[in-house]
Amino acid sequence: MNASNGKVPMPTLERLANYLRYLLDLEQERVETISSAEVEQQTGINAAQFRKDLSYFGEFGKPGVGYNVAELQSRIAHILKLDQEQRVLLVGAGNLGSALVGYPGLKEHRFNLVAVFDNNYSKIGRKLWDLEILDLGRLKEVNAVLRARMGILAVPRVAAQSVAEGLVDAGVDSILNFAPLILRVPPHVVVRNVSFVQELAVLSYHLSSEPPQHALDAKG
Amino acid sequence: MNASNGKVPMPTLERLANYLRYLLDLEQERVETISSAEVEQQTGINAAQFRKDLSYFGEFGKPGVGYNVAELQSRIAHILKLDQEQRVLLVGAGNLGSALVGYPGLKEHRFNLVAVFDNNYSKIGRKLWDLEILDLGRLKEVNAVLRARMGILAVPRVAAQSVAEGLVDAGVDSILNFAPLILRVPPHVVVRNVSFVQELAVLSYHLSSEPPQHALDAKG
């Protein structure tokens, strides 16, 4: 049910989520079948790449015909476990945490934010959207009941490592980390990092070579 | 001043921002010198990797001694253009946009959010923190004055492609995109994508193999 044999490259997993996004669109547009060449046209991802990515998980298409959109969509969703509820804990009820709770994309993909924690007593007990903000100290106790395995870390950098340890102690083994540091976690825990500054820094680097567009911009 | 000769691998650029983060810490702790082996200890990034990453940009250390923390910090900041103000336009004054304007990490790295745009008339004219929300239709006009080259796209998916085109038309050539789609932009424009759902999907996938931690959790 998982990757047939060995391990799946990380970039493949990342692309899988992209394919899914496009397949959901195509389903809405009542498109029944697509070929890998059409996927390349839509997404810009090489057709061979697409077929190779799928090959880690089995056979999905018919030679000479292509892929059934609905079937492929549902099989990719299944591979990524997006066909079942995933309970998620959020730590950090600041601006970012608030934006995440309000982000509809999570619910759409069946990620269910089941609790929000903070250590700031002026926030504890208040509501973030429809969720009451809980005392960070209750993390383990609360998750003994909720049994979420995913956690989102939206706290300041200085707090991140210790909160991560708290999450792990509470049974979380997948962490989405927004704090700009490399977390130390036990080997069974998977961490994904999102760093706005890193992303902007990479963009900033690339500005160097480009000519300032304004100078060229005569028309308009 | 840029990469001596050829092109720099993307992963190298991403790591550069990480090194910088740790160097700033070390500077605060008054650490004067570090070796690549110490960097590996701190960050978990292979020492040879670190030296190789730097080698794309010149020589930074002294054999037998190591690297001067302050100098290395400032040179990496210079490479990434984080030693000068970068003006950034934000489009989308929703929850995410609001979180970004309030995020202090941007200012710290000299990213300056100079204007916020939205097309929702109930938002235009109101303030997001200290910035007035401007009519999206005024993007080009406003940026003719501000001359920002970076843009952040924090709008719903359906609007993203057309807003991206507006940004490019307004002279932006670096885009940080939070909408879950692959933007079509001219070749001179660089795009970085951040997708919360994609990140969570990759984590969700990995849950499969791991044993539920709670079951093992006997000690209290």
Add this chain to the structure above:
DNA sequence: TAGATTGTTAATCGATTAACAATC
């Protein structure tokens, strides 16, 4: 059947890591 397109093997490309001569 003829045409189209898959799944997969082989070839290419690029990034990571190890090894080491140069050098402080």
Add this chain to the structure above:
DNA sequence: TAGATTGTTAATCGATTAACAATC
């Protein structure tokens, strides 16, 4: 000088792409 650590070359590893036999 002896010890430490760099910058870089060479070896390894892994991911992308091209090519094609299998097959609908």
